[in-house]
Amino acid sequence: RARRRLMNTALALLVAADPTAHAARAHAQLSRAPTFAGRHAALTVLVHHDIAGAQAAAAAFAERHADDPLLIDKWHALQASNPQAGTVERLARITDAADFAWTN
Numbered sequence: 001r002a003r004r005r006l007m008n009t010a011l012a013l014l015v016a017a018d019p020t021a022h023a024a025r026a027h028a029q030l031s032r033a034p035t036f037a038g039r040h041a042a043l044t045v046l047v048h049h050d051i052a053g054a055q056a057a058a059a060a061f062a063e064r065h066a067d068d069p070l071l072i073d074k075w076h077a078l079q080a081s082n083p084q085a086g087t088v089e090r091l092a093r094i095t096d097a098a099d100f101a102w103t104n
Helices: 002-017 019-032 036-048 054-064 067-078 089-094
Strands: none
Touching: 002 019, 002 036, 019 036, 036 054, 036 067, 054 067, 067 089
């Protein structure tokens, strides 16, 4: 678990330092990570740094896990925590979504 945490932290730091140079690394981790935690960490980095293809990857994640309320809740939390502009509008869309539940 410590190795995975270190890998995810290193990815976040690399992308924060130079998103363009490390975008491919984040996409590779998203597609190759053997655990959900690794894929979620990579998706978070992609979305939070507005890297090309991030929203398509997020949509694919939501579609893949549409039948799992816990994972959809994680997807909503990822979208809500996105530091990019448009937070208020994004939160309104999230809370209005059919798959959103305040009780999950």
